[in-house]
Amino acid sequence: MAHLRNIVVLTGAGISAESGIDTFRDGGGLWERHRVEDVATPEGFARDPELVQRFYDMRRAAVLTKQPNAAHHALARLEREWRGELLIVTQNVDDLHQRAGARRVLHMHGTHLNAWCTACDARHRWSGTLFDNPPCPACDTRALRPDVVWFGEMPYEMDRIHAALRDADLFVSIGTSGAVYPAAGFVQDASALGARTLELNLERSEGSHWFDETRQGPATRLVPQWVEEMLGG
Ligand code: NAD
Ligand code: APR
Numbered sequence: 001m002a003h004l005r006n007i008v009v010l011t012g013a014g015i016s017a018e019s020g021i022d023t024f025r026d027g028g029g030l031w032e033r034h035r036v037e038d039v040a041t042p043e044g045f046a047r048d049p050e051l052v053q054r055f056y057d058m059r060r061a062a063v064l065t066k067q068p069n070a071a072h073h074a075l076a077r078l079e080r081e082w083r084g085e086l087l088i089v090t091q092n093v094d095d096l097h098q099r100a101g102a103r104r105v106l107h108m109h110g111t112h113l114n115a116w117c118t119a120c121d122a123r124h125r126w127s128g129t130l131f132d133n134p135p136c137p138a139c140d141t142r143a144l145r146p147d148v149v150w151f152g153e154m155p156y157e158m159d160r161i162h163a164a165l166r167d168a169d170l171f172v173s174i175g176t177s178g179a180v181y182p183a184a185g186f187v188q189d190a191s192a193l194g195a196r197t198l199e200l201n202l203e204r205s206e207g208s209h210w211f212d213e214t215r216q217g218p219a220t221r222l223v224p225q226w227v228e229e230m231l232g233g
Contacts, residue, residue, distance in 0.1 A: 072099075093112045200219060
């Protein structure tokens with residue numbers, strides 16, 4: 001690992017599981033209790049905006065009561081102490097990476113913390129409810145929605161993510177099922193561009209076979225262990 005400088009880390013719901021935030025596809029996961037097409041698609045929002053706002057109000061409230069775990073803190077430590085570049089790309093909409101102290105975090109699926117005005121395109125930090133369809137603080141129109149990327153919508157920050165993958169010496173995937181594109185394809189992009197690839201996940205995922213190395217176990221054990229290795233501890 002001595003020649004490595006630029007690291008890209010992709011995280012999914014699994015890194016926040018031990019903080020008490022439901023994953024999407026694990027047994028009893030989020031989608032098993034809610035139909036995706038009802039709460040995570042533009043069509044579902046158009047059909048029943050109150051159901052969707054209530055779903056995301058519940059998710060936002062749940063996230064605000066949770067704390068970062070040892071895996072989030074280990075990544076923040078690596079960002080502080082690593083000799084090269086580290087970029088965290090997360091599919092998660094929680095803010096646990098930032099609350100652990102990480103500064104370079106890209107939310108490709110948006111974040112629970114913002115409301116997005118579909119009338120004027122402004123984004124606002126939002127901790128309250130959207131259920132009562134409040135007016136946008138910038139344009140006063142009642143057109144706010146959760147700033148979360150739904151199925152069928154384009155994920156955010158893709159140009160910056162592809163640029164980072166081009167420069168990556170190491171690509172590490174943590175706590176994601178490898179079920180959803182484009183994130184599920186990043187390992188192949190990184191590998192084709194010459195990076196080493198490592199997967200840290202509770203069990204083998206749909207993408208495990210693309211990785212040079214995969215390790216199975218809980219993120220709160222695997223991630224601190226890996227960071228120690230990278231920092232020569
Ligand atoms: P996609 O069509 O590539 O989705 C592929 C996978 O997503 C499927 O294998 C399934 O696992 C799941 N999926 C998609 N639509 C589904 C449905 N109607 N019912 C059940 N499972 C479904 O994903 P996409 O359309 O390209 O989505 C665009 C982006 O939106 C993706 O990156 C997705 O991860 C993201 N998204 C974010 C959230 C969130 O809450 N943060 C929720 C949904 C989707
Ligand atoms: N430690 C490490 N990995 C874990 C842990 C843990 N404690 N608990 C669960 N996992 C793993 C599971 O094995 C699974 O592979 O985390 C993964 C969670 O997968 P998903 O629930 O599919 O979550 P994710 O991969 O983030 O979903 C991707 O799909 O629904 C959309 O936009 C949504 O961002 C989400 C995207």
